[in-house]
Amino acid sequence: xxxxxxxxxxxxxxxxxxxxxxxxxxxxxxxxxxxxxxxxxxxxxxxxxxxxxxxxxxxxxxxxxxxxxxxxxxxxxxxxxxxxxxxxxxxxxxxxxxxxxxxxxxxxxxxxxxxxxxxxxxxxxxxxxxxxxxxxxxxxxxxxxxxxxxxxxxxxxxxxxxxxxxxxxxxxxxxxxxxxxxxxxxxxxxxxxxxxxxxxxxxxxxxxxxxxxxxxxxxxxxxxxxxxxxxxxxxxxxxxxxxxxxxxxxxxxxxxxxxxxxxxxxxxxxxxxxxxxxxxxxxxxxxxxxxxxxxxxxxxxxxxxxxxxxxxxxxxxxxxxxxxxxxxxxxxxxxxxxxxxxxxxxxxxxxxxxxxxxxxxxxxxxxxxxxxxxxxxxxxxxxxxxxxxxxxxxxxx
Numbered sequence: 001x002x003x004x005x006x007x008x009x010x011x012x013x014x015x016x017x018x019x020x021x022x023x024x025x026x027x028x029x030x031x032x033x034x035x036x037x038x039x040x041x042x043x044x045x046x047x048x049x050x051x052x053x054x055x056x057x058x059x060x061x062x063x064x065x066x067x068x069x070x071x072x073x074x075x076x077x078x079x080x081x082x083x084x085x086x087x088x089x090x091x092x093x094x095x096x097x098x099x100x101x102x103x104x105x106x107x108x109x110x111x112x113x114x115x116x117x118x119x120x121x122x123x124x125x126x127x128x129x130x131x132x133x134x135x136x137x138x139x140x141x142x143x144x145x146x147x148x149x150x151x152x153x154x155x156x157x158x159x160x161x162x163x164x165x166x167x168x169x170x171x172x173x174x175x176x177x178x179x180x181x182x183x184x185x186x187x188x189x190x191x192x193x194x195x196x197x198x199x200x201x202x203x204x205x206x207x208x209x210x211x212x213x214x215x216x217x218x219x220x221x222x223x224x225x226x227x228x229x230x231x232x233x234x235x236x237x238x239x240x241x242x243x244x245x246x247x248x249x250x251x252x253x254x255x256x257x258x259x260x261x262x263x264x265x266x267x268x269x270x271x272x273x274x275x276x277x278x279x280x281x282x283x284x285x286x287x288x289x290x291x292x293x294x295x296x297x298x299x300x301x302x303x304x305x306x307x308x309x310x311x312x313x314x315x316x317x318x319x320x321x322x323x324x325x326x327x328x329x330x331x332x333x334x335x336x337x338x339x340x341x342x343x344x345x346x347x348x349x350x351x352x353x354x355x356x357x358x359x360x361x362x363x364x365x366x367x368x369x370x371x372x373x374x375x376x377x378x379x380x381x382x383x384x385x386x387x388x389x390x391x392x393x394x395x396x397x
Contacts, residue, residue, distance in 0.1 A: 031390060033099030035062060035069040036125070038115050039087050040106040051249060052076075052104045053309070054130040054152070057172045059086050061386025070098070072115075077247065080239035095125060100393070104130040108142060119147050126393060128152065130169070134305050150393060154307045155271075159330035161279040167392060168332040171307050172380040173316055176244055180257040184318040184373070187264065187366040194219065195263040195319070196227045197256065197310075198270075206294045207271040207303055211324060215346060216267075218355045223265060223365075230256055251309065257317070264365055266314035268323045271306035273299050299348055303329040315376035320344060320369040334388055335379045340364070342372040 037055055056076055062069050063086070071087035078086055095101045095115075107114065118127060129148040134155070145151060148165055156168035196216075198208060216225060230253050235245050244252040260266060274281065275289035281304060293300060303324065314321040325345035326336065339345040346354050358364060378384065 031065070031067055034093070034097060035067060036093070036095045036098040036101045037069060037071040037087055038101070038103035038107065039071050039073050039075040040104075040112070041073045042112075051247070051251075052106055053171065053174065054132055054154070054169070055102065055104050056086065056174050057382050057385050058102065058130075058389060060175050061382035061384075061389075064383045065386055067386075077243060080243045096123065098125055100128060101125045102128045102130060105133040109133065114144060126150065128393070131166075132171070150396075152389070152392075155305050156332045157281070157302060157304055157306075157330040158332040159276060159279070159302050160274075160281045160304075162281065168334060170333055170380055170385075171309055171312055172385050173312050173376065173382070175382060176252070177309075177313055177316060178377075178381055180254065181261070181313065181316045181318075184261050187318065187369055190264045191226070191262050192223065192264050193226045194223045194265040194267060194322070195259055195314075196225055196267045197229050197259070198267075205270045205305070206273055206297065207306065207324065208269040210297065210299060211269040211346060211348060212267065214348060214351045215322075215355070218352065219358070222355075222359050222362075226259065226263060228259065257313070260313060260317035260319060263317075263319055264369070265320035265322060266310070266317070268308060268311040268314050268321055270308050270310075271303040271324075274302050274304050275300055276302050301329060303331070306331055312376060312380060315343070315372045318369050318373040320365045321372055322346065324348060334392070337372070337375055340368065342368065342375045344368055 037059065039052060039055060052075070059069055059076075069087075070090050070093040073087070073089050074085040075087040076085055078084060095118075101118070103115070106112075126149045127147070129145070129151045131151050132154045145163065146165070151163070151166045152169035153162060153166050154169055154171055156162070156166070158168075194216075196212070198204070234253070234255075235250070236242050236252075236254055238254075241252065241254050272290050273293045274286055275293070278285055280286060290304075292298075306323075306329070311321065311323065321343040323343060323345055325339055325347050326333075326343075327339065328345070328347060337343050340357075344354060344358075
């Protein structure tokens with residue numbers, strides 16, 4: 001099927017600035033078509049449990065570009081003053097009226113059947129699945145994955161084979177996050193501290209536990225640690241913040257963003273070590289190897305489930321962002337950051353090297369923090385995210 005002919009996707013990026021630092025200058029884009037989102041309709045699930053962050057990122061970008069989009073339900077209230085939603089249901093618009101149909105992994109997480117006739121033979125639209133699923137088991141259990149035209153996958157690892165329709169994709173930034181981190185203090189005004197605020201600590205991610213146990217005892221001598229965590233019942237009372245605290249399932253709190261802006265650095269480690277073979281991340285052998293490595297506290301050079309909101313929030317806040325070395329451990333993104341320029345990526349086989357460099361080059365923290373913030377705002381706010389989404393689809397059809 002030639003989707004470019006069938007869809008009339010006359011997509012042309014006429015002017016795209018290489019540096020979108022001035023977000024008021026919106027690139028000129030010509031896109032003839034509508035976009036349809038399937039949002040999780042289950043009402044009985046607490047709002048934070050059905051959070052569809054990837055859909056929100058894209059929809060906000062499409063809105064900036066003036067691209068019309070519709071949804072099966074109203075979703076994501078933007079203001080406490082009005083019952084107005086980012087995603088709006090129009091009963092007169094169906095997927096067959098649109099060029100692209102998008103859904104997120106919540107459909108499978110909540111045990112939904114696929115939308116009826118999603119892959120019907122006469123469809124004129126491209127199907128896209130946004131995959132923020134932590135587990136890799138789904139790929140072995142769900143034959144539907146082979147039917148989607150595109151699957152945009154968080155936690156993508158270039159050392160593994162997901163399938164020919166898979167593409168690396170970020171958690172990225174929404175307008176909610178950008179709003180909280182729009183103004184940040186100068187680096188010199190921040191506390192010289194490393195923020196560690198993991199919700200799942202020590203019983204959670206092996207990459208987090210091993211990284212911190214090896215790095216922190218050495219690093220805290222030159223960069224003190226702040227490990228304060230907001231309590232679950234410590235919710236904001238301001239109407240705007242309380243609305244998003246509810247919609248985010250407790251993941252939105254202005255006190256957290258204040259700590260980010262007050263801190264020189266933030267630890268963003270996370271993920272699980274998996275064996276380098278087999279290459280299929282959903283295979284029984286791979287999943288068994290993951291459990292063995294976790295139980296025995298062993299490392300490998302392949303890491304899955306490494307992405308997080310914290311990573312993007314830290315970068316946008318102008319913190320020096322600590323994670324493992326993206327290149328060494330196989331992390332993949334549409335636009336890759338550079339180690340020691342946009343973030344500090346630790347080689348877990350040589351942790352002391354990073355500690356020595358920070359001690360010998362104390363100015364490196366400010367340089368990395370500044371470059372990291374510029375890089376993430378240029379590449380991973382909603383506008384460039386939506387542009388990249390359309391570019392990937394049109395280039396590969």
